[in-house]
Amino acid sequence: MIIVHHLNNSRSQRVLWLLEELGLDYQIKFYERDPSTMLAPASLMEVHPLGKSPVITDGELTIAESGAIVDYLVTHYGNGRFMPVRESHDYLRYNYWLHYAEGSAMSPLLMKLVFDRIERSPMPFFVKPIARGIAQKVKASFISPQISRHLDYLETEISKTGWFVGNEFSAADIQMSFPLEAAASRGGLNDSRPNLMAWLAKIHARKAYSLALEKGGKYDLLS
Structure with missing residues (x-):
């Protein structure tokens, strides 16, 4: 099961959007910014050492960085959708x-x-x-x-x-x-x-x- 470690008002919103476009089942684990600093909570560092969002876990894999996540999801689950053929x-x-x-x-x-x-x-x-x-x-x-x-x-x-x-x-x-x-x-x-x-x-x-x-x-x- 894909888990999205989702920080409010962050780049992880577009990961949720991509998963909806792909029609995949997934779970969301919510994290809230510190209202005074607007930084992510320290608990995100338990998922990835940088404590940033977006991060997804898919089985034993942990993937960070928006571009890498988008590429992974489309390549592994897209069945040719939402990306051109690689030779083009x-x-x-x-x-x-x-x-x-x-x-x-x-x-x-x-x-x-x-x-x-x-x-x-x-x-x-x-x-x-x-x-x-x-x-x-x-x-x-x-x-x-x-x-x-x-x-x-x-x-x-x-x-x-x-x-x-x-x-x-x-x-x-x-x-x-x-x-x-x-x-x-x-x-x-x-x-x-x-x-x-x-x-x-x-x-x-x-x-x-x-x-x-x-x-x-x-x-x-x-x-």
């Missing part, structure tokens, strides 16, 4: 998006999250203007332009067929959902990039997506 050009594109989602797209969004928190964090009054000034400078000069560059690139890419690989939905779209939902929540993605917004609307309308939300619980990236 589309497979290279598919594999690219599995890596790009976390390797490139999430980096500036995570930096923005960190520097936003620096701006909002309580600190001595004489330090606050300096810290906030530095945070605002870094965001304006580096982080925001990087996010904008990635969103422009993705807007162009998704405009070609409406999906990230070929002419139909694939696991690459599942992998790309988290950075683009994060961008819509806190990274400036809006109706100025209509192709990406249309893609978000399509994935949110999928029955498996809704089922995964029902089972996974609150997912604040959608708010």
Whole structure:
């Protein structure tokens, strides 16, 4: 039995979604973030030494990292669904998006999250203007332009067929959902990039997506 070690408001939501798309039986073990630090609980380190989510266990196997989990599930349980054939050009594109989602797209969004928190964090009054000034400078000069560059690139890419690989939905779209939902929540993605917004609307309308939300619980990236 596949067990998803599911952290609230995290990347593991898309693992639940993929499992629903595949129609697999699975169990969820829930973990809650610390409300003050927003970090995962120490109990996740009993599953994987880094204490991160998503992590799945499948029999004796423990698999971490979103891209690796997506690849494992589709390869072992997909029966040819949700991925191109390995010898095709589309497979290279598919594999690219599995890596790009976390390797490139999430980096500036995570930096923005960190520097936003620096701006909002309580600190001595004489330090606050300096810290906030530095945070605002870094965001304006580096982080925001990087996010904008990635969103422009993705807007162009998704405009070609409406999906990230070929002419139909694939696991690459599942992998790309988290950075683009994060961008819509806190990274400036809006109706100025209509192709990406249309893609978000399509994935949110999928029955498996809704089922995964029902089972996974609150997912604040959608708010």
